[in-house]
Amino acid sequence: MAVFLLGVGAACCLGFGFVLQQRAAQRAPLSDFLSFRLLLDLMRMPEWLLGIFLMISGMALSALALTQGEVSLVEPLTTTSLLFAMLLSRHLTGQPLGRQGWSGVLLLAAGVTAFIVAGQPSGGGAHAGALRHWLVVGIVVGVAILLVGVAKRLTPSPEATVLALAAGLLYGLQDALTRTTGQFVSQEGIAALTLHWQPYAIGAIGLTGLVLVQSAFETAPLRMSLPALTAAQPLAGIACAVGFLGDQLRVTPGALAWEAAGLAAITVGVVLLGRHPALPCSQDTSRRATVKEPEVGEAPAKAVR
Secondary structure, three states: OHHHHHHHHHHHHHHHHHHHHHHHHOOOOHHHOOOOHHHHHHOOOHHHHHHHHHHHHHHHHHHHHHHHOOHHHHHHHHOOHHHHHHHHHHHHHOOOOHHHHHHHHHHHHHHHHHHHHHHOOEOOOOOOOHHHHHHHHHHHHHHHHHHHHHHOOOOHHHHHHHHHHHHHHHHHHHHHHHHHHHHHHHHHOHHHHHHOOHHHHHHHHHHHHHHHHHHHHHHOOHHHOHHHHHHHHHHHHHHHHHHHHOOEOOOOHHHHHHHHHHHHHHHHHHHHHHOOOOOOOOOOOOOOOOOOOOOOOOOOOOOOO
16 A cells, blocks of 8 residues: 555655746746757756656655655556646646546546456566676666757657657666666665666666757646656566566456556546646747848848757
């Protein structure tokens, strides 16, 4: 029960935090797009700082949940962060849930329940060797880098979606490494963390993911980024947990069918909620500056992100 409470508490903090961050990020200068300077600009905004505080609180609760339960159990619970984002957005916009919103809520809840009941996530399996460990980490990081490269060639709305997908993959990997770090602490003590690479990787991944998320938030409405982020993180986390942490899921034909149906319901529910009018659009759906037609004798203006 403690794992469930911690997971849902983490989802609450994350959902509220993402809404506040996006409201602030959409006012940030686009010249800082995909740059660490973006974080320095956002630090001047109290609303963003509150959103970051809530997000860090959510990550701390998630880390506590991961020390007591498997990644493949905690990750589906954190997808409910979108429900809490909807609650805050509904309060800010006054938009009722309606049929689409309630359908998304029911699908998300049913999907999480079906996956956990059918899969019965459990730990205790043997951890993968170093080669397989690094292979899984390399694949996740490589796909995230590829997505960022693709995003730069897209228009604002799909660009935000792809950046959020990349951030979600990194956050899922971060969750798996957090579980590993927690095991080191319980077995060797906190002082031993300096001898392992995972804590340093968690910091680097977290900072990189934060830049990607804020860049997605500032360039397009929340509905274009939050569903992708919410769906990608648990999928990556579960893949990493099974890939190198020894997490186990039931693999009988019936269980696999229900697990697949649960993940599909989670994905569809996330998309329905993400496209609900309660998640507000920014006032300018494309914040890129347009190219001004040059006057006679004037050099053409450069387009700005």
